[in-house]
Amino acid sequence: MAAFVARRILLLIPVLLGVTVVTFTLTRVIPGNPIDLMVSPLASEETRERIAENAGLNDPIWIQYLRYIEGVTRGDFGDSFVTNQPVLDDLTSRFMPTFELTLFAMLLAIALAVPLGIAAAVWRGTWIDHVSRLLAVFGVAMPVFWVSLVAIYVFFFLLHWLPAPQGRISVMIPPPDRISGLYTIDSLLTGNWQALKSTVQSLLMPAAVLAFAAMAPLARITRASMIEALESDYTRAARSLGLPESSIVFRHALRNAILPLITMIAIVYGYLLGGVVLVENVFAWPGLGRYVYNAIASSDYPALQGFILYSTTVYVLLFLLVDILYVLLDPRVRL
Amino acid sequence: MYVLQRLAQRALTAVALAATLVLGSMLAANAQSDENTLIVAVSRDLQNIDPTLTSGNINTWEFLTNVYSWLIDYELVTGDDGVTLGDPNSFVGGLAESFEWSEDGKTVTFTMRDGLKFSNGDPLTAESVKFTFDRLFDQQGVTVGNMALAEVPDKEHIELIDSKTVAIHLDRPNSLLFGNMAQAGNSILNPNVVGPYMTEDDPSAHEWLKSDSTGTEQGPYRLESRDPGNQYVLVRNENYFEEPAHIERIVFKVIPDPSSRLAQLVSGAVDIALELPTFDIASLEANSDITVHRNTSRTIAYIGMNNEVAPFDNKLVRQAISYAVPYDTIVNDVMNGYAVQLKSPIPQGTPGHTDQFFVYKHNLDKARELLEQAGLGDGFSTVFEIPIGNQEAKETAVFLQQSLREIGIDVEIQELPGAAYFEKIQKHELIFFFTNFWISINNEPYYHVYWKFHHSCCNYANYANQTVDDLIADNTISTDMEARDAALVEIQRILLDEAPWVLLYQPQHILAMRSNVKGYVFYSADNLTRYQYLYKE
Numbered sequence: 001m002a003a004f005v006a007r008r009i010l011l012l013i014p015v016l017l018g019v020t021v022v023t024f025t026l027t028r029v030i031p032g033n034p035i036d037l038m039v040s041p042l043a044s045e046e047t048r049e050r051i052a053e054n055a056g057l058n059d060p061i062w063i064q065y066l067r068y069i070e071g072v073t074r075g076d077f078g079d080s081f082v083t084n085q086p087v088l089d090d091l092t093s094r095f096m097p098t099f100e101l102t103l104f105a106m107l108l109a110i111a112l113a114v115p116l117g118i119a120a121a122v123w124r125g126t127w128i129d130h131v132s133r134l135l136a137v138f139g140v141a142m143p144v145f146w147v148s149l150v151a152i153y154v155f156f157f158l159l160h161w162l163p164a165p166q167g168r169i170s171v172m173i174p175p176p177d178r179i180s181g182l183y184t185i186d187s188l189l190t191g192n193w194q195a196l197k198s199t200v201q202s203l204l205m206p207a208a209v210l211a212f213a214a215m216a217p218l219a220r221i222t223r224a225s226m227i228e229a230l231e232s233d234y235t236r237a238a239r240s241l242g243l244p245e246s247s248i249v250f251r252h253a254l255r256n257a258i259l260p261l262i263t264m265i266a267i268v269y270g271y272l273l274g275g276v277v278l279v280e281n282v283f284a285w286p287g288l289g290r291y292v293y294n295a296i297a298s299s300d301y302p303a304l305q306g307f308i309l310y311s312t313t314v315y316v317l318l319f320l321l322v323d324i325l326y327v328l329l330d331p332r333v334r335l
Numbered sequence: 336m337y338v339l340q341r342l343a344q345r346a347l348t349a350v351a352l353a354a355t356l357v358l359g360s361m362l363a364a365n366a367q368s369d370e371n372t373l374i375v376a377v378s379r380d381l382q383n384i385d386p387t388l389t390s391g392n393i394n395t396w397e398f399l400t401n402v403y404s405w406l407i408d409y410e411l412v413t414g415d416d417g418v419t420l421g422d423p424n425s426f427v428g429g430l431a432e433s434f435e436w437s438e439d440g441k442t443v444t445f446t447m448r449d450g451l452k453f454s455n456g457d458p459l460t461a462e463s464v465k466f467t468f469d470r471l472f473d474q475q476g477v478t479v480g481n482m483a484l485a486e487v488p489d490k491e492h493i494e495l496i497d498s499k500t501v502a503i504h505l506d507r508p509n510s511l512l513f514g515n516m517a518q519a520g521n522s523i524l525n526p527n528v529v530g531p532y533m534t535e536d537d538p539s540a541h542e543w544l545k546s547d548s549t550g551t552e553q554g555p556y557r558l559e560s561r562d563p564g565n566q567y568v569l570v571r572n573e574n575y576f577e578e579p580a581h582i583e584r585i586v587f588k589v590i591p592d593p594s595s596r597l598a599q600l601v602s603g604a605v606d607i608a609l610e611l612p613t614f615d616i617a618s619l620e621a622n623s624d625i626t627v628h629r630n631t632s633r634t635i636a637y638i639g640m641n642n643e644v645a646p647f648d649n650k651l652v653r654q655a656i657s658y659a660v661p662y663d664t665i666v667n668d669v670m671n672g673y674a675v676q677l678k679s680p681i682p683q684g685t686p687g688h689t690d691q692f693f694v695y696k697h698n699l700d701k702a703r704e705l706l707e708q709a710g711l712g713d714g715f716s717t718v719f720e721i722p723i724g725n726q727e728a729k730e731t732a733v734f735l736q737q738s739l740r741e742i743g744i745d746v747e748i749q750e751l752p753g754a755a756y757f758e759k760i761q762k763h764e765l766i767f768f769f770t771n772f773w774i775s776i777n778n779e780p781y782y783h784v785y786w787k788f789h790h791s792c793c794n795y796a797n798y799a800n801q802t803v804d805d806l807i808a809d810n811t812i813s814t815d816m817e818a819r820d821a822a823l824v825e826i827q828r829i830l831l832d833e834a835p836w837v838l839l840y841q842p843q844h845i846l847a848m849r850s851n852v853k854g855y856v857f858y859s860a861d862n863l864t865r866y867q868y869l870y871k872e
Contacts, residue, residue, distance in 0.1 A: 035758075046475065047479075083382070083546075084383050084545045085546060085563065090563065093563055093564075094563075094564060149595075153598070156598065156602065157602060160602075164604030164605070166590065166604065166605075167566075167588070168565075171588055172369075172372070281591045281592055282592045282595060283595075284591065284592070284595065286563075286564040286565030286566075287564075290564060291564055293591075297724075297752065297753050297754075299754035299755075
């Protein structure tokens, strides 16, 4: 097991190297000179030249690349052209907001989608199956930013149920003392109920919107694999032995259906990292999604490369986790 | 087993119920800001905040303007209508209590106020001024260009006389210096704070100044905290030399989505929202909870035509297009009436502006006739370049496309990403393009024409005319006011005849705030809000 994990982590290195080559080339092929966004139009040619020189933009591309790789090995991802901060600091400070949002969105999606999928499989062809299908279609078909805007309009603007979309916590409430970086956990640990309330309020809408988009594939895959499990020989055997239906569904069928669900959760989580870009923009969420959105708009090469490296790492680790879970959950899989 | 399941079911129901209750109790409108706090919704975060090397980002300029002061500042004047404004052409002492010009107009001597302090309590003296300008010239940043234009080429021209007095020497007398100095690039810095960050590799302490200002502020506010990408907070500077700011804290909340900024302003979740689409302003004006401040800005929106590239190198073609543009439609439908038509390359509000040479109005027959004369009676195809995400540009482009089709010109609209657009415009590589970001920070007509038609930097349309060039060169640095005024009329006459740009509009500067926020003062020099005057009722 340990050897497997070690091997997989080692495998990250060539993957990440490949990614850096591609992103490095692509970001430089796209037109747009970051210098022109960095300084006033009145800046003299010499000033521009000096800034370009300092940023290393005048060297041949392969030198720039080598310098970048050399920096990355030291944990130096360069400075963002826009925020003027080290990219690594930028990414770490924005990681937790995004992680908190996607985590709760994912938990919410699973909590809704799995029971729905099971119900749809057990009562196939009934109204509950149709409702689940309809929800799935809506979740996939509705653009996530549109759902966000409608949600804001209804729950904040019309009904005043939820606070203004101003990010993770009300402007008037100081954030909880930092322990984990997740506001929910930190405010719980420090017993800061005011902050907890504001954090949960702020999380509810964006997490629900993301969950709505994410639950569709989860509910469908749960339904499909549950149907397969419920029609299998071992289920028929269990039924013929007179086991209660609930035991058949939850103890036998669900356990078998859970493996494809886990893969799907990993895939959907990856998808959430993309969907979060739009949601963060609408909800003023200070996370990675907005960071990369701005980076793209302003040709912020170091920030873009840093983000892509980061998300690649997350993907690879996520699927490593899935493989490990497979081993733990399925006695047939051995490493 | 069965019992266990029933128990589990009940437990689940109880948990679900509890969760519903908890969530229900959390659904309640949240607290709003109090009278000592102002919440401002901005579209983006601060960028580089080094005053002498900053970018064009509006938030950043506004930030610098509120935390720093300068030797001289714009005078506050109250008009006949009782409205107080910052006069862009009249200067009074800022950090300097007074100033005096020598008889030959080549030296101006500043006397500093007594007891000036930086936000950290350090004294601010003429030595701080000398330090600031030495750094400014050593760094060779953006501000240097403006000092040099006013004939102050290097740091030897800044003379420290004693700890209360400093003099600036000009090589030739001119009327540009103060307008070039009354802006954040000339913020006086604290040597005790900035000095230690000056290293061999970074002699101008740019690495520190680009992201911090703590302790070197001397303006009405100081930086309290920054949460990158989320918000930045200013707090009143108790050491400010003038009347302290009314409101104690200002939270600048980054809310990128314009409809979200609007909804939060209307609901009262924020006190001020910047950069709202003009489309929504009319509904805000009808809302008694909101005050909308509208002032004609000197910002110019125009269509640039690259005067070196065919067919735009032909004056007749440029004139034809100038006749084809539906000016009223653009002002009324694109800008929803929140703009005035631009009738000279020198905008309304700048001394010397005249619209007497503006002959262009939407006249397709005249436009066809001119195209015919240019030998392009059959029309041609071209590409219109606009920055992506700019709603004004996009809508203007569509109306332009329709009108030009009428005279046989096929226009393809091309949206360029921000960085690509700015790269091409700086390199003068755009051929037929929209631009609406320029405002001349010095409200001196020659400052404006110098950068826009003379200096290589910002003559984006590559306009070249020897007469205009000579007139600008001869009069920019001159104190012969009569000759300057006459030349300015001649420059405008030629520019309108040769039509290097299609003149579009001057947008209104619009600032929407909750009605209980009072005291707003408009500064037409830079459109930036001075938050020190605002208070809540």
